[in-house]
Amino acid sequence: MRLNYPPNVRIVAVPCTGRVDMIHLLRAIEQGADGVYVAGCMEGECHFVSGNLKARRRVEAVKKLLREIGIEPERVEMFNVSASDGPRFAAVAREMTERVRGLGPSPLAKDHPLDLHLQAVG
Amino acid sequence: MVIAERKPIEEILAMVADFKKVLLVGCKGCVTVCCAGGTKEVGILGSALRIARKKAGNPLALVEHTLERQCDPEYIEQLAPMLENGEFDAVLSMACSVGPQFIAKRYLKQVFPALNTTFIGGSLEHGVWAEFCQSCGNCIIHNFGGLCPISRCSKSLMNGPCGGSSGGKCEVSNEIDCVWQLIYDRMTALGQVDRMRKIFPIKDWSTSRDGGPRKITREDLKL
Structure with missing residues (x-):
């Protein structure tokens, strides 16, 4: 389909979003990512039954933790994208990029405030 | 744990x-x-x-x-x-x-x-833990169908239930099962409900915190 999505998104592949733990998302933020999102399969379609549902709960836990330490929780998000739905994958990448651009650079990435770094997991 | x-x-x-x-x-x-x-x-x-x-x-x-x-x-x-x-x-x-x-x-x-x-407790399911013991220092659960009225009754009653037991729940919270209801149900199932006629005396709390900080010494294990 040769769809375009913002080049600032760096993809970290995992076998299932059920593999994504809180520490993975926190490490991305700690190392200066402006945002990090998890792109899991559609709810009800997880090959491992509930990996994407577990990932969503962990993302919510990270949001709660970030709120407690004064980082915008919107920098972290969970999306459901069917593996065959390229257009939605690109749309989600654009949506998250725009959201994070609106929030501005991560307060932890003071060395390169003009760069926008996003990490996609999933 | x-x-x-x-x-x-x-x-x-x-x-x-x-x-x-x-x-x-x-x-x-x-x-x-x-x-x-x-x-x-x-x-x-x-x-x-x-x-x-x-x-x-x-x-x-x-x-x-x-x-x-x-x-x-x-x-x-x-x-x-x-x-x-x-x-x-x-x-x-x-x-x-x-x-x-x-x-x-x-x-x-x-x-x-x-x-x-x-507290001292166990897991009910992944991510949920509940209290099952308050280390009173003198276990008596065998008298109550294997359930602990000290840690699991809000009043630690030895002779329950109290008037606050309703529909199997404790008046303190709907989230808390009345352990005396559970004891009654279990004693009934075990065919031992008659044992509940026994009146237990006031508990001796000297083995609990009332005796001050506790210590166990096992001479057989000392190096």
């Missing part, structure tokens, strides 16, 4: 506000099993603290280390290379409150508890 939960991040940040170099120590015992202070939780808290302090422009040098247990001196001793060279200003322990006390006893460092030690 001992069940604990992490203190609010805000409280922990306030504890270590005046320190630049902190050793965060986890425990592979009970608090690993109840997901409060094992290697995984040490990683999450460590990351959160570093993020918060970096954002505040006051970076925290925090090193993570998880001991086999924090309730045995031989494991506390393993911290000596890290705590005797002045590398750290303070220690943050993610064990039950025994851990920070053992660390403080061994090392002349400011030690902070990162957890609230909550």
Whole structure:
């Protein structure tokens, strides 16, 4: 389909979003990512039954933790994208990029405030 | 096991506000099993603290280390290379409150508890824990179908239920099962409900905290 999505998104592949733990998302933020999102399969379609549902709960836990330490929780998000739905994958990448651009650079990435770094997991 | 939960991040940040170099120590015992202070939780808290302090422009040098247990001196001793060279200003322990006390006893460092030690209990399901024992020091559960009225009755009644039992729930909260209802149901199922006619005397609390801090000495185990 040769769809375009913002080049600032760096993809970290995992076998299932059920593999994504809180520490993975926190490490991305700690190392200066402006945002990090998890792109899991559609709810009800997880090959491992509930990996994407577990990932969503962990993302919510990270949001709660970030709120407690004064980082915008919107920098972290969970999306459901069917593996065959390229257009939605690109749309989600654009949506998250725009959201994070609106929030501005991560307060932890003071060395390169003009760069926008996003990490996609999933 | 001992069940604990992490203190609010805000409280922990306030504890270590005046320190630049902190050793965060986890425990592979009970608090690993109840997901409060094992290697995984040490990683999450460590990351959160570093993020918060970096954002505040006051970076925290925090090193993570998880001991086999924090309730045995031989494991506390393993911290000596890290705590005797002045590398750290303070220690943050993610064990039950025994851990920070053992660390403080061994090392002349400011030690902070990162957890609230909550109760002795077990897991009902993944992510849910409940209290099953309050270490009264004289177990009597065999008289009550194997259920503990001391820890599981809000009033610790020896002869229940009280008038606050309704629909199998305790008047304190709908979330709390009336253990006396559970005892009655179980004694009935065991064909022992007649044993509930027995009136138990007032419990002797001298084996519990009323006797002061407790200690067990086993001469057969001493080295």
